[in-house]
Amino acid sequence: MPSRSFPPNPSPNPNPHSILRTRVFFLAITVSASALILLALFFFLFYLWYSLVDRSRTSPFDSSAPLKLQRFSYRELKSATNVFNEANSIGRGGSGTVFRGILRDGKSVAVKKLDASSLQAEKEFQNELQILGGLRSPFVVSLLGFCIEKKKRFLVYEYMPNRSLQESLFGEGSGGLNFNWDRRFEIILDIARALAFLHLECDPPVIHGDIKPGNVLLGSDHRAKISDFGLSRIKTEGEFGIELCSQELWKSQELSGNLTAVPLETPTVATPLESTTEVDFALALQASSSSKNSKIDYNVKTFNLNSLNLNTNGINENDLKGIDAKGKGVSTMDFAGEDWNKFVPYDYELCSIDHSKELNFNASLPIDDLMASTKQWGKDWWWRQDGSGELCSKDYVMEWIGSQICPTNPDWEDEKKNSPEKTNLGNLTQIDKIEDEKKGSNFEELGSVCPKKIEKKETRGGKNCKKKHRKMQEWWKEEHLAEISKKGSKLRKLEAKWKKGFKIPHFDMGRRFRIRKRSTFGEENQNDCDPNVEFSFRKGLKKKNKLSAGSDMWSGDLFSRELSSTTSMRGTVCYVAPEYGGCGYLMEKADIYSLGVLILVIVSGRRPLHVLSSPMKLEKANLISWCRHLAQAGNVLELVDERLKDGFNKDQARLCINLALMCLQKMPELRPDIGEIVKILKGEMDLPALPFEFSPSPPSKLFSRSRRRPKSDAE
């Protein structure tokens, strides 16, 4: 029988070779899969990094731009400016002196020599390099380069032969007369285009933060470019300061019972306000015509110099000694939480507190008490500044008048003799005359000399002084404070609570700011935090006066020019938006507010705050509130510069003024954005309807609050 063959049994012990092969196979798959995953991950991370870097390369952080800045040698700048010869000095700002220079290749440049050992200067230097250094636009002054020589810092700009708008409008031998309407309109459009570039074309957007005539420079063709990015900042992603800010305003309005029905979601395009309850028009006027003088200084983005590619730039790192490694050395603020009681929360109501109390008080006081009360007023200044950042331009005028009401003031007496009209009035401010006669005088002197003279006068004619003082106060009350003197008990309670340390919830997460007056580099005087220390803007003036001799020393704009350069100041008084400082966020709409003021200044040829020689004219002291009154009266064209006579385009002028009013709205959301502004100016878009408070026929109830003289009296 044939034997049955069976298939061979599989070996009970697997072939070790095949096992090895299988293992190697799986290992290879695992390794290659891991490698692939790692590669993919690496690629993803690289892509992420690249896209981030690439994004940061977009304007204004074009990484190549700062590198394009030329590093000048000190020697080169010395020879260009003839060793910084005074004769070549073309201007003086808050942080340094500007010289005209001619480079070896014959090119004209403006060389800004920043004040050594000044934090303000250091901050400006960093900001200009970081922000302006990366910007290229026909509407922005170009930064050509810089120079670092030990502690000295220089910035080199393209030269603008027609200097600043400030000088063109208000400077000695001002070209104001030759500044025709078309040129003014073009300048307004250029400034709007410049802001459009900053807000809309730059990614991330740049907020200038200090739009004013001094920062608008004119080229040989009188086309305008904006300059001075010392206070500017880059808007970082996810910022929503405006909404928060408005919420704060909303809250404060609710608190004071002055409700205006503007939902927080209100679209950016301005719409007429509807009133649900009675609108406190006087308060609105007061608050919106107020100026900001914030001492808060944490918001300005400072540039970390370490982030500069020092090697590429050839900057010696040793040159940068003295700068905080994190770029924070330039910050003047100390967010001290321990001194909360010293700080007051932000509220517009501060500005609307009845000043007549102080006035009445002063009027009935003997002279020495008068001085004491002035001191008291000074304290007020402190707490108004501190935290709230809110100062009213009327307050400035008030304080100024306070210092002027001194019968021994020779200018005042002289002027009285010279002018029968003024003699009758007996108590007029004479800035116009002083402007001519007192150039170079120190504003502080008036404040300090006057009280000394008062002492003498007390024996000679204290009665006289009191009488004049009272007259002045009565007049002032009648003319300017009547509308704000009728505050309800709510407001007074609020004021009382306020002084006791009552705090309104603040959106800035409880941060309060310790304000330090800066003296020299790295040196701060903590005593200045004492709220009992009298803060007067005169201090800033005195400090500044030593350095600068402005033709507008005695003008209304003296406030803005001088204060702008006061240490730890943000923005320029009269130009700075009401929300700036108190809320802490500087947003695009703050620039829009400043643009609104600037438009009015250009159209009217007046400074935003300008005390003139007669009380009738004093009604026009505050350009913004005067403009609002004209709008209510339906006569905005009265604001147009008299020097233009009839040589202006009425439609354009009306458009500009109404547009400015839109920009000057208290609520940032209600202000148009810069894209709309450019379109409106170009005639590509209609101006939205003006809010009802600017319309020619507001409810009669609102008018009843003001005892203002009829327009015919105005001149």
Ligand SMILES: Nc1ncnc2c1ncn2[C@@H]1O[C@H](COP(=O)(O)OP(=O)(O)OP(=O)(O)O)[C@@H](O)[C@H]1O
């Ligand atoms: N590029 C420039 N070309 C011509 N003149 C210039 C240039 N830059 C500045 N100036 C002149 O120098 C003056 C001072 O300029 P600067 O920027 O230092 O100060 P400011 O902007 O007027 O004041 P602040 O710095 O206090 O805001 C200007 O008003 C202008 O007349």
